[in-house]
Amino acid sequence: MARVETHFLVVGSGIAGLTTALSLAEYGSVIVLTKAREEESNSFHAQGGIAAAIGEDDSPELHRQDTLRTGVNLCNPASVDVLVNTGPRAIQKLADWGTDFDVDGEQWALGKEGSHSVSRILHVNGDATGAGITSNLLRRAMLHSNIQLITHTMVTDLIMHQEVCRGATAVDEQGETVRYFAKQAVILATGGCGQIYQYTTNDPVSTGDGIAMAYRAGAKLSDMEFVQFHPTALAVEQNPMFLISEAVRGEGAFLVNDCGEAFMERYHSWKDLAPRDVVSRAIFQEMEQGRKVYLNAIHLGKRFRNRFPKIYKALCKFGMDPSKDWIPVTPAAHFIMGGIYTDIYGQTTISRLFACGEVACTGVHGANRLASNSLLEGTVFAQRVAEKCIELVELETDFLELNRITLCKNKHKETEWKQTIRQVMWKYAGIVRTEEGLSKGISQLKQLETEIPQGYFECRNMLMIAQVVMELALSRRESRGSHYRSDYPKPQKSLENKHQIIQEE
């Protein structure tokens, strides 16, 4: 069985993993493992942009207030302070590393999105921000002599020794088991778990592996009941669903139902730019009443094509012209606010195990993420993780034999199990939840536990995460941000700033 040694082991090649790798590369050898092609990540698909307080009418304090308000008394204020104060510097770093943010005259162009009080969203090539940032980081990482990027390698579990994380086991492209030992630290940057839902904007790689393996190893998780549903995925059934960025509403597009009513006026004073949970629930309610929902961007005319070239192209593929047609939309699972519990340096509750990006829960998003704060979180906290990792002394790694791992390959069965998990989650732990529904969902998932054999790693990880989300959604008897219980429709004062932190027994 192959054995590889490095100073720092990074899992994931999205914005968080790549920023970590580049920040560590001057201090030792870095291996980045990623389970698919290098650019396959949610980071690469990100459209609207990255938020930071750099405009003349803006300040970190305003950004802070917007983040805290949107997180509905569940954000960790210390993490939010880090995010908003370090944000402008982190953006400058991305620019120094070569990201070409769009400009408006001499300044960086700033767009507007839901729940932001001012325009503060930087973007690249209109609506291809993720690809713009990530491809640039990838190019840089691949050129760095201290960074080795290994694709199509699925990390299956963490290597623990005397309660310290010492590396990870993985299965490479040829199906061989490889043990990767880290002399200094292991950093999980494996992103979220949108794939546990039937309708999601998330890339197929988002199966919650990092959260599941950390949980198995004994790490604490936090806030896992908080899943954000993006209001406007294109209502064409596919996996993943194509996203119509919130920036489109930021440019003036608005939601209408099939009676032609601009219904958001009835739901919130900020109308189409209300927080995401409010807009998603409003759409859900319209749909429950048998209406279809559309985005009307007709008045943007040719501007749509110039400002959102990627979305325009995708719509054309489906025979839609946004300057003539309303765009059919539906909510879809988009982001998880919870994850592996970390401090403000990305340190998990396991020694030498760090987490950053969507896999981590720094508490920065609270009960609801402010639009475009997640790319920022990925890059800001990755740089802080690197600061801590380089302080750790090197350890010997030659101490342990491990078993060979076999990935099971019955694709048909795997697709079936995944589909069951996704349907159960959408039905019972979706936009509107109830005790009755969650209890049914929990018992349906329980049945799958015995059916899915060891070796179906993604599937078992998805099941584990789905069960955690369901259980915590059941025990939070209130509505807050993205977690809406129709049987407890109001937030409870006693649950303000109360996090559900769990650890496997």
Ligand SMILES: Cc1cc2nc3c(=O)[nH]c(=O)nc-3n(C[C@H](O)[C@H](O)[C@H](O)COP(=O)(O)OP(=O)(O)OC[C@H]3O[C@@H](n4cnc5c(N)ncnc54)[C@H](O)[C@@H]3O)c2cc1C
């Ligand atoms: C369509 C879409 C649009 C979005 N638009 C925006 C936006 O405009 N602004 C914004 O701020 N946010 C946006 N988001 C959210 C944002 O993109 C993500 O939260 C963020 O990119 C997560 O970055 P990450 O580095 O943590 O994870 P990801 O970018 O998801 O990367 C995870 C990486 O881990 C790898 N991985 C996972 N499991 C394993 C394993 N077991 N072994 C090896 N490798 C593994 C994956 O292959 C991948 O490389 C959007 C999300 C989507 C889906």
